[in-house]
Amino acid sequence: MPATSLDQVVSLCKRRGFVFPGSEIYGGLANTWDYGPLGTELKKRVQASWWDTFVRQKPEMMGIETAILMHPNVWEASGHVSNFGDPLVECRKCHARPRGDKLLEEKLGVEVVAVLTLDQVQPMMMAEKIPCPECGKCDWTAAKKFNLMFRTQQGVIEGEGTDIYLRPETAQGMFVNFKNILDTMRPRLPFGIAQIGKSFRNEITPGNFTFRTREFEQMEIEYFVAPGTEEKYFQEWLDATMQWYTDLGIAKERLRIREHTNEERSHYSSRTVDIEYHYPWGWGEFMGLANRSDYDLKQHQEKSGQDLRYTDPDDATKKFHPYVVEPAFGCTRTVLVLLLEAYTEEKVKDDTRTVMKFHKRIAPIDVAILPLSKKEHLVAKAQELYKKIVHETKLVVDFDITGSIGKRYRRQDEIGTPLCITVDFGTIGEDTAQGAKDTVTIRDRDTLQQERVAIGEIREKIAEAWRK
């Protein structure tokens, strides 16, 4: 069973150094989160797995990293200045400004709300007698679109700089570099550009921990294909995404595919599906896959005056704008889902233990070395072993010396370390009752089985555990 409430995971994250409330010593800044040592390691592993699967293992894929601050015309061309917003209504009594569509969705379900136009939101709210979440009255103004982009100024003199935006998606960095990629890499269709990076949206209703925040990380791909072939690649990316998620240990029954209705789709998309996850609060978006057609390249060509067509390498007279299939993953949202999936409470004899059952490929720590006592020569032997494993395997190894061995096992379970290696007095040849000289105890996180193995066999034992 995964986590049944978000609070379980939020509290473990704080207690064990995965995620901390942002700016905490100043009382916090609402809905901002800092990744601690274990959360950072977990996030880096998610990114590494994504990059390896979707960039390095695919010859037609290229990874880039583009600037967060971009020319303001980018957002005019992409349609974000005019179209990127949520429908806000205002309560005439207390002036609260919630998202009308969300309040309707809670009452009527997403299927109904997805087909409403902006003009229909307020009349429907009045007809359904939707109360204000703040004051309980039902007296709403008409819905207005509120732009979600963060605006800032470039330039040192206040009021004299140029207005620019923090990017609300990483995607545009790839479209504006399309020509650079064509000129330098000479790719043939189909090919893709990928990047991982921060995006910013002035979300009206952030919340549910790191599910919806104003600053978050995305992992996006723009996959350029010949017009007419986009449906085939759309399906291939849907299958590949599902495979990646399940390979990371996410249960199939908590994933589902939901097709967007015409009204719901973003301004640039001619088909979108969401892969949804069953969160403790219900089904919600996990990632989105869109057919962006040739919308972005044409828009940027018009606004920039640059030729953004692709030339058929076998027939230079054929020039056209490729179509784009876009798998858009949330990196921080993936980390949240992996935390929710891993969270397990289970009975062990008369006790309950909390254990994070991360897939071995993404657990933030691979192996923990635990000296049984703080005696100097025992610690020295354990340190020697630590160095050997780090050097020989490149695994992430924790060295944990604080507290009783029981408490240390409990901590390692809570951070999801697949294997613990205990160095005891048997290891240093001082107590044969604990084990033979130069042997250690290896404990498995999931089965709780302990096995005595020779130090020389540790590498093989770790490899064996990883193969299971």
Ligand code: GAP
């Ligand atoms: N380029 C297309 C695009 O950005 P999106 O559906 O708006 O599409 C893609 O975003 C993914 O980014 C989402 O499925 C989600 O995983 C993540 N995401 C979007 N907004 C987010 C937010 N405010 N906080 C955390 N993750 C977010």
